[in-house]
């Protein structure tokens with residue numbers, strides 16, 4: 140049986156405006172997302188049984204992630220914050236079930252999911268896992284990855300999922316502008332290589348909960364200035380035009396996020412911002428060296444209690460490795 144493997148990346152929202160509330164429970168958004176090299180690991184093989192068998196674990200180990208976050212594992216149990224669902228609530232299971240239903244596939248899949256991306260972080264980990272699972276299933280069943288149907292399956296799983304399909308072309312974009320509820324994508328051809336420091340505090344935020352606290356602005360800010368700056372690779376103007384409309388409601392729910400943002404800023408990262416609905420925050424570094432030095436310094440100040448990683452922009456869709464057996 141063929142085994143396929145890939146490494147779903149996380150995302151950061153460099154620009155996020157919410158122009159309107161919709162009648163269907165969603166919001167119109169205008170966002171520019173980039174994928175980053177903070178990755179999960181996904182391994183999928185077809186099985187004759189018509190079901191999805193998912194196992195999931197933390198990489199390198201639950202103890203090491205819990206240690207960085209200051210969570211207790213001495214009783215041998217996985218802390219609540221690090222529990223990964225393996226039932227039908229996991230977006231990978233939902234995505235593969237939707238794939239089977241759409242293409243009338245009677246056989247199933249065995250999936251091993253290695254998690255590094257924290258959940259409820261605004262980093263789109265579950266969405267990326269789901270999109271890459273769809274791409275793997277398409278590879279196994281020899282379905283064209285640029286098929287419109289795959290995009291529709293992705294959008295039915297979550298607003299952020301289509302971004303991680305990467306447009307189906309051989310060269311996936313690093314960045315995209317997403318509108319509608321997030322599923323309408325315009326891949327951006329130009330995106331400078333950006334080095335980040337990303338920080339996840341020991342707490343998750345519910346996307347629906349943060350949107351529920353939002354006051355939709357009367358005069359939304361357009362993404363044009365940000366997009367023009369990106370097109371010119373003008374980092375200074377990009378920095379000035381960055382924003383996240385969900386910061387205010389997220390900080391209302393978790394006021395301690397302002398201290399985390401302040402810590403990033405104090406180290407010389409600029410600008411610093413919440414990603415998506417949080418709780419992760421990021422700051423832009425001048426280069427890889429500065430990002431590494433800042434993570435080292437912040438670890439002594441903030442750990443245990445905060446996951447800290449250097450990250451850089453990468454293509455949103457990661458190639459799939461095939462291991463025939």
Ligand SMILES: C[C@@](CO)(OP(=O)(O)O)[C@H](O)COP(=O)(O)OP(=O)(O)OC[C@H]1O[C@@H](n2ccc(N)nc2=O)[C@H](O)[C@@H]1O
Pocket residue numbers: 152155164165166167168170260261262263266296297298299300319320321346347350414415416417
């Ligand atoms: C805020 C963003 C920014 O990229 O990212 P995250 O913080 O989740 O990573 C996205 O808009 C999140 O997209 P995603 O996480 O896929 O959301 P979904 O599963 O589709 O929706 C979860 C819930 O969020 C709210 N929601 C989501 C998207 C949207 N455009 N308007 C909304 O109001 C709705 O209450 C919905 O029931």
Ligand SMILES: Nc1ncnc2c1ncn2[C@@H]1O[C@H](COP(=O)(O)OP(=O)(O)O)[C@@H](O)[C@H]1O
Pocket residue numbers: 223224228229230231254257258259260261262263264265266268269343346415416417
């Ligand atoms: N593949 C998955 N990995 C992690 N969490 C998942 C997965 N599928 C579903 N979930 C559930 O979805 C919730 C949101 O996950 P995620 O999309 O990573 O959050 P966000 O993008 O808002 O940071 C988690 O709290 C978790 O319970």
